[in-house]
Amino acid sequence: MTFVESMNIEGFVVAPGEQQRGRIPALELADGTVVSLPIHLINGTRPGPRVYLGAAIHGDEVNGIALLARALATIDPKALSGSIVCVPVQQPLALHADHRLPIAQFLKSPLDQVPADAWTCFPGDPDGNIAQVIAARLFGLITQCDYALDVHTPTRGGRYVPIAILGNPDLGPGAAKAEELAHALGSGWIMRGERGMYVSDGILCVEATRAGVPCFTFEIGEGGRLEEESVATGAQCVLNLLRSLGMTEGERVPPAKTHLMREFLGLRAHHGGLLVTEAELGQELKKGDRIGVILDVFGDVLETVTAPVDGLFVRATTLGTVSRGERVATLGLL
Ligand SMILES: [Zn+2]
Known part of the structure; x- marks a missing residue:
């Protein structure tokens, strides 16, 4: 049996076959409240890739939080190959507002809060504003992984089919791998575009892929709502991805048809x-x-x-x- 080391992330030491949940400090507010990121670390007992799973970088995108939890609940660390770093809420201040953006901060100081959307601020800046600090904190975790998945829903008032959205195709070798992973996800819908916000510089999946961590955006369901159908479908897709990487047992559940757009x-x-x-x-x-x-x-x-x-x-x-x-x-x- 190949030796697997303990996982050492942000001061958490997770032995092979174990998992830990905790919080890592990210921001400090005016009253001294420390805003921290929830983190779930799972270390397998066999060698394999390290995968980053993130959701709710937009605060009204609740389905992503629940679908990652649903998927991870099925994983036995002792039967896992590789390891998982999951941040189910990537922008807690936005989740508090139940809004795409940390709107209370934005209303208080609009100029200092621009850029306000951490999703667009990668690789981030540890000396920047809230969005840039959050992005830098997340990027530090993402770049310790081999692959990454960023789960979204549309903002409130919108509903997507379950769709894998790829970053810019000119991002080097990681772009081809990201496309392979988008197929592995098996949601049945893939967007491989070359224009628009999803492929812009600064977007999480674009900068992760550029940094050598193949990544894509997964949009599913509706903003501001928690829906069983989206949670079940999304969790299945995440498990498809992990299975295709050889991390967990079980058969992928392929879609009836894949629409490549x-x-x-x-x-x-x-x-x-x-x-x-x-x-x-x-x-x-x-x-x-x-x-x-x-x-x-x-x-x-x-x-x-x-x-x-x-x-x-x-x-x-x-x-x-x-x-x-x-x-x-x-x-x-x-
Ligand atoms: Zn989003």
């Missing part, structure tokens, strides 16, 4: 009103197919939303109202 197309409202979505999330749409309608407050139809091109309905707006210019649906283009 190249671009997101956001459709925006031309009128303000009540949004009634008719198409089903995940539906394959042909150009001209009806997605929904926008009604005025008297119930008259102001606008019929249709697909401008062929595409897959991958992200729905779940808010009941839209203003002009707000997104009503997102299509994934092949």
Whole structure:
């Protein structure tokens, strides 16, 4: 049997076949309150990769916290090959606000809080503002791992199919491995885009992959809600990933079909009103197919939303109202 060493992370020493949960300090608030990151470390008894699992870097994305917990609860450290570093809440201040951003801090000092979204601040700056300090703290953990997964949901008012979103394809050898991992996840939906926020410099998965830790973003379910279906599906996907890396026993559960897409197309409202979505999330749409309608407050139809091109309905707006210019649906283009 090959010798496996104790795992030594942030002062926690985890013997082979053991696991530990704890907290690592990250920020200090005005009253001296220390904001800490929850961390779950699992050390296997056989050699294997070290995987980072993170969720809730946006505070209203609760499904990710629960699905990681669900997946890790099934893992026996004594039967694990490799090790796991899990930070289920990557931005606790945003979780307190149940908002995408740590909004109380932002309202207090908007200038100092920009950039406000830690997700966009990687590799971070230990001497920066809250978002940059959090990013630096997380990046220090991520770069001690071989692979990473960053779990999200859309922000409140949005709903995604379970979708693996890859970073920029020009990130070196790690980009190809990240794509392999996205297939291994087995959610049935993969976006391999070259434009937009998901592939921008500074995004967690982009900078992790660039630093040699292949990573992608996993979006599932709806912001602000805790949904059994998303938790169960997401946990299954995480276990698929670990199985494909040879870390845990069991068979991968492959999707019936995998949709590989190249671009997101956001459709925006031309009128303000009540949004009634008719198409089903995940539906394959042909150009001209009806997605929904926008009604005025008297119930008259102001606008019929249709697909401008062929595409897959991958992200729905779940808010009941839209203003002009707000997104009503997102299509994934092949
Ligand atoms: Zn997010």
